[in-house]
Structure formats: C-alpha cells, structure tokens
Amino acid sequence: MSLTEIANILSKPYFQAPNCLIYNMDCLEALKLLPEEFVALTVTSPPYNIGKEYEKFLLLDEYLNWCEQWIAEVYRVTFDRGAFWLNLGYLSIRDRAKAIPISYLLWDKVPFYLIQEVVWNYGAGVAGSKFFSPRKEKFLW
Template sequence: MTFSSAQERKIAKFEHAIARLGRPACRGQRYAIYNLDCIDGMSAMPNGCVDLTVTSPPYNIGKEYETKLPLLDYLDWSVEWIDAVYNATADSGSFWLNVGYIDIPGRARALPLPYLLWDKTEFFLIQEVVWNYGAGVAGKTFLSPRNEKLLWYVKNQNKYTFNLDDIRDPDVKYPNQKKNGKLRCNTIGKNPSDVWQIAKVTSGARRSSIERTAHPAQFPLDLVDRVVKGFSNVDDIVLDPFMGSGTTAVSCLRNGRFAIGFELKSEYCQIASTRLRELENDMFLDFRADV
C-alpha cells in the first residue's frame, strides 16, 4: 500500500506520539491503548499532537471504576486532566466532553456537572449539546432523567474542524419543499441541531444493546461516530483519556482516524482489545471479499 506525503506525515505524527508512551496494553496499526493514568500519559505526549479529544470521565457518583472524592477535590482533578488535554491539543483541535449529574447534599439532587466545569479551562466553548436518550432511571418524586450534556470546546475559535455534511440528519420532514423553484433543504440532510437523540447502551436480558460489553457505563458508538466524523478529519489523531471499553478507538478504526487512549483498569483494556481485534478481523475479511 502506498501513502501520500500528507498521510505519511500523519502516520509519523501518530508513531512519534505513541513512542513517547512506552508499551501499550493493546496496539493496532491505527490505535494504541495504555493501561495508564491519563494525566501521566498525556504529560508524556508531544504538545499539540492531538486533533480531537472525545471522552466521558467518571462523574464522581461512586461507580465501580472510580473513587468518590469530595466535590472540590473532584473539580481540582478535573481541571488537572483537562489542562493536560489542552496542552496535547493542536491549535485547530477540538475537545468534546460528556458529563452527567451529581448530587450535593442539602443543595441539589441532580446538578449537571457542566455548570461546575464549563469555565475551568483555557478552551473556548462553542456550545452545549444535549444528548437525549430513551432509557434511564424511572422517577417517582421527580421527572425521569433522559439527557446528559456534551460540551464542544475548541482551542482556536477562528480555526477548527466542522464537517457538517458528514453528520447531516437524512430524516427531513419535507425533503421536496421548494421556494422560488429551488429546494429549501440540503439534499444530503438537515443540520442535526444541538439536541441529539441517540440511544444509550442498555443492559438486561430483554433489552441489552447489541454492542453491550461488561463495562458498566459504555459510550454508544452512534454518539462517538457523530463526534469523530463531524469534528475531525480522516487520518487525524483522536484521544480518549478515559477509554473504558474502547468505543472511541472502535469509531476511529471504522472511520479512518488514529486513536490513542488511556484506561486505568486492565480488565477494561482487555475488553477494548477484544473489540478492536474483532473489528480488525472483520475489516480484513471485508477487504479480502472486495479484492
């Protein structure tokens, strides 16, 4: 296989970044996942090497993969790892942060974490996206929660990637409506807006998602695909500091990006490794079938 000079530069950039990090827990041609604390890992990476970061950190609610901290300590830790993302991000790069809710005894039952985190960074905030999903906690004394937030940050507000045509929603209500003889809507589809209706990864004997793994808080592939396709380019480097079950790397492999991830729990690294190796095998078989 031959590569263009631009592709060779991207490959060299990826290889240089992962060479600084040592031996990965799992590695493919386009991904490397490290069983490392993300702050330690990002501090070893070259500044400005990442084109997009998409991640969902622990929410500090006592899940099995986190140690619950006092709120101020959690916010200080968040500032530390977000600063490390900023240093690793290219001038034209973006940062997508998915966070949920916390309770503050005596003050709030479900406070959205973006209210506490949005301004704790040098990144420029473009907008908040509401992720609406169908399944979740059933409320009896409150409205059933059915959304989380994503914050879209950029390093340079005048220069960033936004591939709207790659993420347009084809479900247009009046696709043939015209004005002065011209179609009123884009023939590819409509802007998906800042409210995204994407199903959660569910569990349970009767409603478990096809993509479900043993990870208790798994990113939906449809959600990550939209971010990866819309806010990075082919052969860009995508970072996930909290890789979990590997969904970000799966999306990158499917969409022709490079992925670097960090994950503290070795069992989650193994889940990610299995998913990625199975995908690589499927992609190889598809390639063979097309030749």
C-alpha cells in the same frame, strides 16, 4: 507522529491493532508525557464521581480540581485549531442539588473556548418515583 513514536513515548500499549493503540493508564500521567499541540480532537466521558465501582470517590472540590488538571493537559496537547468534546452526566450536591449537570460546575474552569452545549438525548435513564428521570447528558464543545 507515527504509532511507533507514540509507543516510544507512552510505552507498550494495552492493546494494539493496525492504526490503533489503546492504553490503560492514568490519563493525567499519560497526558503529561505527550508533546504540546499533538492532538486534533479529544472526545471523552470521564468518571462522574457518583460512586461507580471503577471510580475513586472524591469530595466535590477534589473532583473539580482533578478535572481542571487533566483538562488543562488536554488543552496543552491540543492543536490550536483542535477540538475538545467533554461528556459529563449529573451529580448530587448535598443540600444544594439532586442532579446538577457536572458541566455547569466546570464550564468556567475549562481553558477551551466554548462553542456550544450539545445535548445527547437517550431513552434509558435512572428511574425515579419523586423526580423526572434524566434521559439526556451534555457535551461541551
């Protein structure tokens, strides 16, 4: 499918350059407009639901439900031999966990076949005086 055909489906892009269209829209709404088996690879790092200014905070069940919805749409638009790389950080669950990897809460809800967990190790992290600083995040492939 050409970029012109994509623009016809999703309307005018937020930014356009040769061989590139960038859209600033709700991912769930955009994905629902795309045809089945349209994407070869999705690499994404969605909001972690940890209170950042660009996030709308959701209760944990609502957040996991939202993730299930858009992941199901990514699955629908992915080629049979396509791939999905999901990068997620950590969140707290009151009286249960200080920093649980979000992927642990989602892996059994994702319709993709899980090949492996890939660890992204980085130098910076949240400083803590009473806990180790998480300095890695996980991708589910």
